[in-house]
Amino acid sequence: MSILVVGSVAFDTLSAPSGHRDRVLGGAATHFALAASFFTPVRVVGVVGKDFGPRQQSVFDEKKIDTAGIEHADGLSFHWTGSYEGTMAEAKTLGTDLNVFGSFSPKIPASYADSDYLFLANIDPVLQLQVRRQMPNVKLVAGDTMNYWINDHRENLLKVLAELDILIINDGEARLLSGEHNLVTAAKKVMELGPKSLVIKHGEYGATAFFSERSFTGSDGVPTPFRAPALPIETVVDPTGAGDSFAGGFYGYIASQPKLTPAVLRKALFYGGVMGSFAVEKFGTERLQNTTREEIEERFQLFRAISHLDIEAS
């Protein structure tokens, strides 16, 4: 079933030990949409400027991503400049030009009204809430956020958290949001703020999902926390968008399934890891543009092989 994602569609200027790229297509909604598009139809709500042309549009078109909700405004698109060093675990932001994104007010096309799954990518919680309010009947709402909103826009963020079925954040964000060092305690406190399920991403170490019974519309066993591996990768070219690609693979798989069960959520975490592992192999969206469902399934089996006790001899 269709996912509606609201978030940034942007240009990224990137520096890493592997090289430099000027103004490649990026943004949370872009990475998310590309990753999710391998599993389910995706619809994007966002805003771009005059610099977003046919070349960028074709990236969405090739994956049959619905862009009716991408507004074309006067001015330039959101432009982020960042660099990676050392372990490449964290980006250093060198510049954030909001441009047309600074006055973005999400408008949802009538053709998106029947979307069953909503993903609120990392944007101002006020905008996340606006979109949520316009889509009261979705089956499932998931979202992301970041340190800036946690620190400086907490009141607004809390209103969003109260609406979420699934929150997807990283270790640092979970600790900041909860004020707790221990990740299990942090997870409990974050879930008390609203999210029925919580996925905490550990970067190169994988991800852990915490969930309560009320997360599921179906059950195939007692839900325990679940840990999914990340692929040990030697050549990380560009980590930008890895988290959004993870979210896209995770949520895309969920939206492709008839109901949310613990087993579906476990597999979704693996698909999240798979899409994140592709994303980092090339700059920008290049690797996600060029993967195939067959490659995804192959890598899914690799994720199984590196984490499961009983694997097929081959």
Add this chain to the structure above:
Amino acid sequence: MSILVVGSVAFDTLSAPSGHRDRVLGGAATHFALAASFFTPVRVVGVVGKDFGPRQQSVFDEKKIDTAGIEHADGLSFHWTGSYEGTMAEAKTLGTDLNVFGSFSPKIPASYADSDYLFLANIDPVLQLQVRRQMPNVKLVAGDTMNYWINDHRENLLKVLAELDILIINDGEARLLSGEHNLVTAAKKVMELGPKSLVIKHGEYGATAFFSERSFTGSDGVPTPFRAPALPIETVVDPTGAGDSFAGGFYGYIASQPKLTPAVLRKALFYGGVMGSFAVEKFGTERLQNTTREEIEERFQLFRAISHLDIEAS
């Protein structure tokens, strides 16, 4: 089959958010031996002082750990003082009194000569090598080390690495030893120094094993890197000895199996995680002293449940 472990048998004075303990039984060889004793017979080579009395001895005796190789010297036992704060990921060392350990020269009792598995716990690589030379016919040699030996005794350490079937270290040590940020690259470089297999521990995120075909005496499939989870734990009382307990569970399980195959190594990583997860639940050796094989199997199943896609409904 029997494991011979050489390493510290010590007293630890510990401070953590959960409390304070004065001079509890500790040391790498102690934690390792206790964890491994649930799987296979263990023999210890080490040195203690006058402060090591019947109460400490009984901890080994209760687990039928052979202490014929623990020398009783004049003076006091090795005493380490440390504290934990925040995420408790790393100890702050407040004091290291080597005492009788400062002039330790390992002597291997004749009754240990038929040991098939050798574990060189984290001690001066000169001593590790002395023990290795006295046990030329063991089936498998594994070992540990730490930053201090990597930084200041590298030449000696390299001689030990050349002798190892399996090296068990953490992220920071792998990076320091290889000079590489990326863990896959780091693993390759470390294995070029000698170890046929490498286990890198990621603390609360689990562990990754890297191995080459030459690691195994039997095969049940193509060995890929393997990632084992750690248990998400809310109440970490005392992380001291968690890494040694991991090594004990890991190597104890391997020594209990007829041959080393990729499947055995994968299960061994899980048992390592299981024993590490027990170790942190109480101060010192308390939790390892009081666990049972049944509890270990139960937790092994929990490790499977939190990491495997297909689990039994219950």
